[in-house]
Amino acid sequence: MILDAIFSPEFLNNTLRATTPILFAALASAIASKSGVINMALEGIMLFTALFGVIFSAAFQSPWLGLLATMAVGGFIGFLLAFFVLRLKTDEILAAIAINLIANGATILILLFVSGDRGISSSIQSIIIPRITLPIIKDIPFLGEVLSNQNVLTYISLIMVAVVHIFLYKTPLGLQIRAVGENKDAAESVGISSKKIRYISLTLSGVIASLGGFFLSGGYMTKFTIGMSAGRGFIALAASAMGGNTPIGSFLVSLLFGAAQALSNILQLGAWPHELVQMLPYATTLIGLGVYSYSRMKKRQRLTGR
């Protein structure tokens, strides 16, 4: 039963679905990290935008306008983090923790204010982003079942990998972001304003993370439930760190995490102890980080000849 389940299109479907929010957040983290600031507020941004996604898509009666407005909220929170860190000189980690903590309570408060509920947004008539079937691809056996009929945001997340890659490595702004991240003083000596670049990076990071938040309540689920980001923002941080803060690396590691999550869901069908099975995504993270730092150590040893 379990083997059948693993080789079923549903498993790969589940993998892609579980990967999507992590991937958005990992890409967001990659951009911020490339500019030299760690965006640890992803968790809070996703939780806020999951709620605002529901509210805006209901208010505009259009998921796409709702998504646009939600991206603005995500960008604003990213900008706010940048303001705290760059202007008010707070510690980037502490400011991010503050945002994450506020998100926990504020989302409940806002939900109560908007809908009168405190647990779930079922009384808000939101509209979710639809799934689409891809022409031609859907007719390929097996692969078609996996790749077609996904949520539009899942496709967007895959496209975003390429977009962020091109943005970081082929555009002048991307070059400036990387320059500031590598060596802030050197970048400033050639006339790049590191502050401006970091404001832009963190705002962009917030915008991309908000896509992940929107997906949680308007694609993955069809409504907002409290605390629904459930640590995905932190897993994404690990994914982007393990992926060397590159878009493609982040994508591969996010996919690994998504697969581990989907596998752990399926293994629960069997008689395995569920505690062990539930550990899988996190054990994967640990093992992955171990392999990553071991290979880096080897490389360094080779380069230094020791």
Add this chain to the structure above:
Amino acid sequence: MKKALSLLLVVVMVFSLTACTQQPGAKEGETYKAALLLNGTLGDKSFFDSAHDGLVRLRDELGSDVFDFDVEQMGATAADEPKWAPTLLDFCETGEYDVIIIGTWQMIEGLEDAATQFPNQKFIFFDETFDFSKGDFDNIYNVLYKQNEVSFLVGAAAALMTRDERLPMVDPETKAIGFLGGMENPIINDFLLGYIQGAKHVEPDIKVAIGYVGDFWDSAKGKDIALVQYQSGGVDVGYNVAGAAGLGQIEAAEVAKRYAFGVDSDQAALLPDQAEYIPTSALKNVGNSLIRAIKLDLEGKLAYGSAESLGFAEGGVNLVKDAHYEEMLPEDIRTKIDELEKDIIDGKIVVDTALGKTTEEIEAIKASVQ
């Protein structure tokens, strides 16, 4: 400066003196005052709302000069957790309350502490077993709910449904039902054991797919686990006992066109768009149990220092049986459910409980339906 300091000292002393004179305990002619401390928030349309509604009903019934209460919402998230125990101690310190009402397994340690430090303060503790053997706790009344009894009915209904060809959204070929728990703890296991026993009672070779989310809020993960049960495990009917995460199972039921039983609140009423997938919900009547306890306490008859489990007979639990339920389930299944409920009340069926069982015993029961 010195003057200000001594003034402050005087004020503090006066306050502490008045605090000493206010001994808790119900007195003639005085308002009986309760404090309801929730390690969550109101508006959950479930558990905590039920407790609050019960106290409101009691106040309306008796009048606020006889009974009154304050409610404190401490929040449910990890960030709120550190303030639960201190808040409890703060409330004890005021000495204003005849009884302090708290619940859930997360508050056990805080309660042990508070009850030891304030032996004159009375407590009502709901929905988790309190270990009275750990000390001298004759100021605590522990009320439990026989979630195993109501889950027995849900399990029986699910097992009857899974082979029923008349229902539009089951595959009569497969005889499998599902269970989605939040985390593995004694209460969730009690739900599970009752569910399994009820299912086996009507269908001895039933298979039960058991999944745990790992927390009570990751609804997306809950949805995925439930989808696996429905799509790969051949499950026709599920039962979610996972708080907000359990709502994921109801969405999964909608996607897979299967059934899911609700819990803790009338989820068919809560989610009108998805009501056609929710035959009914299993409820714990926290409110009723608190009304009962406080009325007993007003008469001086509440059994402090002991635990009590309330089942169908005492109105501690029930299955929602409204028009929606009648519409969803065929009459013969409903009749069977009513018979089983009566048998439980009469003691003809004794529902097994997870409370006090070892892990091995519980694992053996789980393995018997794999």
